[in-house]
Amino acid sequence: MSTGSLFLLAPRINETGLQLLTAARRRGLRAHTARSWQVPEELAGLRPAHLYGGPLFADAVARELGIAALDAPADWLTALPRELTRRRVECTTLALARQVRRPAFFKPPVDKFFPARIHPDGSRLPGPDALDDDTLVLVSDVVTFRQEYRLFVLDGAVRTASRYATDGDLDVRPLAEDPLRREVEAFAAEVLAVCAEGLPSAVVVDIGLLADGRWAVVEANPAWASGGYGCDPEHVLDVVLRAAGPDTAVLDRDRPHLRDLPAVVR
Incomplete structure (x- = not known):
């Protein structure tokens, strides 16, 4: 990622988007919020480019900007051992x-x-x-999560993490301030040791503590479309830039995880 790279965010920016916009500008990126679901004319030729937004936004602008968006495999959860999913x-x-x-x-x-x-x-x-x-x-299968945590993962390691829910309700706290921090870190390390090779190099993994006291994987999501909650925006940005960046810089290990982008007719 070079200084001056374009970082385009979806319209109707959320709190995470605002944080990433600020962090990107501090790094010298040309960070902009799109006015609509298309690439602004004045930014159309800028390369290299990255994005942050939901799947509809990625489908609308990524191909035009030469961006490769990394998706978690649809069947990733089904391939995990039962001791990690608990269901x-x-x-x-x-x-x-x-x-x-x-x-x-x-x-x-x-x-x-x-x-x-x-x-x-x-x-x-x-x-x-x-x-x-x-x-x-x-x-x-239906299970009950008491606490749920978001992990932003880059190259098989957690870059930043946050609690985001308690008993199904929004409850945000940076992992550094959470009393279950050591348990979260230990289970995250166990999960990534088993399945990191089956995920893109930049991804979000959610894990949680079940009502019976056991830990389980919740799901995996594309980093470019995931909220940061209480995660460190600088580290979130590191993961997002890899997860939705130039198609000329895709790692070989990430090629199976490229999102199939539609051709958009204006």
Whole structure:
């Protein structure tokens, strides 16, 4: 990443975006908030470029800016050993998920095609008139997380972390101030020792403490679309810049994790 690189943020910027905007400008990046869901004309030719925003924003601008966006594998959770997930998780199609006849947690793996939540069965998921039958869905056994933590991971190591929820409610605290810090760090190290090679080099991993006192992985998400909560913005920026940066600088290990970007017609 060179001084003067473009860092483009999605419209309707959130608190994390504001923090990253400030951090990026301190580093000498040309950090801008887009006015709409497209690249501003005056910035269209700037290279190299990076972005921060949701999947819709990445799909709208990344290809035009020559940005490679790294996604966590859709089926990543399903490949983890049960001692790390503490629950059954499967990645299936929406058509098959609608046939599930037990209480479960249903979630799109990356794109938020519908709200992630617990349903008594799959019959209440969006129908074929709303979403294609082959849309991927994660179906998970229902568990109760008492505390949940966000880890920004770069090259297999946690760069910064924060608590973000207690008993399902927003409860933000930097990890350095959390009484469970050592337990979080220990479980994070265990998780990354097992599965770092199956993730992109820059990614977000969420973990949590279950009601029964055991630790479990919650999910993995693209760093370029994830809130920072109480994480250090400078370290969040380090991860985001790698997670959505020039397509000419993609690491070989990250090529399987490149987001399939659509061609946008203006």
